[in-house]
């Protein structure tokens with residue numbers, strides 16, 4: 001299937017698609033855009049930029065994509081304040097997370113950029129019998145050769161709640177490399193905040209899951225795909241009154 005199709009009857013020959021094509025897959029020939037046989041990364045820029053709607057992407061559902069909301073429309077001070085106000089939440093109420101909220105969070109992950117537009121990020125939603133999943137993680141964790149003092153003391157103190165802190169839902173984000181899933185997770189955490197949910201990255205769960213065949217099977221990951229983050233989600237049982245201090249920036253200007 002062609003990744004991109006240009007309707008010659010609709011193309012006005014403006015060249016915007018060709019100029020913005022990262023793969024040099026589109027060229028302007030004889031006053032009209034034409035696809036060439038260079039590898040297309042299917043980034044969709046041609047679809048998004050075309051003023052006359054001449055571009056289609058047959059392999060994708062492109063319904064409902066009209067309209068954009070540029071980030072420049074948000075007040076930067078407000079955005080920064082919101083980012084600095086988010087906290088890792090480790091105390092949750094028993095209230096479940098609505099499926100509609102989980103779907104919004106997944107959608108936030110899906111729209112995050114990926115290197116070469118790979119879109120190779122996998123999501124596993126855990127909601128059923130989380131204590132049993134905690135127990136699987138505990139088995140794997142206890143078998144790990146080297147644990148930090150923080151890990152050992154936390155694990156001993158919070159047995160049964162160490163990995164998920166009692167959150168009613170967890171989304172494990174996985175991939176063949178770390179960067180894309182990590183970036184997607186960051187979008188997802190922000191969306192969780194916007195939905196009024198608390199979130200916690202459980203790095204210790206990822207650590208355990210990477211070492212456990214039992215957990216890998218539960219997560220349903222194809223060969224070569226590793227868990228990268230585990231986002232614990234729920235309604236926060238705590239409220240923070242101010243932001244937290246951070247160390248000074250480590251920045252080099254040249």
Ligand SMILES: Cc1cc2nc3c(=O)[nH]c(=O)nc-3n(C[C@H](O)[C@H](O)[C@H](O)COP(=O)(O)O)c2cc1C
Nearest residue numbers: 086087088089090163200201202203204205229244
């Ligand atoms: C990749 C990653 C893994 C983390 N893993 C854990 C974890 O396993 N358990 C935990 O209690 N907190 C975990 N955290 C939360 C950090 O401890 C927390 O982000 C940090 O203390 C700063 O607090 P803040 O998120 O409220 O700003 C993790 C955070 C990140 C980014």
